[in-house]
Amino acid sequence: MNPIDDDTLQAYVDGELDPVSAARIDAALAHDPLLADRVRRARAVRAELRAAFDPVLEEPIPARLSALLQPSSQPVRRGMARGSAAAGHAAAARRRPRRRLVAGIAVAASVVLVGMALRGWWAGGDLVRMQDGQVLAAGDLQHALDEALASEPDPHARVGVGLSFRGTDGHICRTFVLRARAARAGLACHGDAGWSVLVLSPAAREDGELRPAASALPADVQAAVDARLRGDVFDAGQERAARAAGWR
């Protein structure tokens, strides 16, 4: 058979090859050790590069960078522009209770901006509303947070829920994904006024179904979860019980 050229081989490795050609290579791999070796080496380059550079994702964001992204209406204060925006706000709130309000307003401002950007993009009404300085879930988002169970996923629902847990302040929090062409993911925590949306970020497209694994969450949503998570996330029974108790 014809040797497989490097362009084709790498398209196979990178998942860019059409299914028919990919199936042909799949079949050839079984009885062509040289080809199998080329595939393995091409994969190794990608894996090693990811292993070398992915740790950058976990590094704290330098203050001079996050300071550039403070909302212009908010004064940039020393000590707040530290870590990634969400993690920094959360950490600052933990260290200095007096700063909680300021940090909360800054986070709320960015949630509102993203929420407003969703208008027109999400057919079926607003997903968030403002009340007393809080960003509260509304419409489809509120309904999903109240009713949906991660243990009974509905792949056709436009809002999917992921992790549920009781936060450090005693309130129940849930991560969610808005399924659309440009997906969004976020974290909401239940309080007297309803579901307060703490983070809302562009998310990677899901591969078919909701992946509740923490690795699927955008970094700032993950940081918000980490800042509040105490103990374990709910299992199916705890999630159901929490819904029956009105998420209190």
Next chain:
Amino acid sequence: MVDSTDAVRAGLIPLLPRLRRLARALAGQAADADDLVQTVLERALARAAQWRPDAPLDKWVFAIARNAWRDELRARGRSQNLFVPEAAAAVVDEGASARPADRLALAAALAALPPDHREVVALVLVEGMSYGEAAEVLELPVGTVTSRLARARIALQAHLGKDA
């Protein structure tokens, strides 16, 4: 009305970790990479009015990053590498690798690639874009991206150990 600068600013926050990773793959050293990120953030905010809200912000920002990096290379002189190969050790997260020597060699090899090749590797293999998405960011035909990536990959492969 949401001011476009505010919308871009809000959208950039969750992109920062990925932007820093991309910059590290392009520029190499952490300090150079964060200088690049700072330039990108300033340009993105200054040009926020040019961003169409229905377009993916990441591609728009990554294109700004690539162009800013190219500008920086030009400013430093066409023939000069941004840093000497042994400095590439700073890129590698020590202790994360089962074969640290290989990974160090790989990072050094990436730094030694011509810019045309390095930017394709950064977008596809490090950032994880499809060939088509990378072609859009680089404003190149997909075939050019594919052939550059294949050549770059072979150069990088030579730096992995035989057991890789």
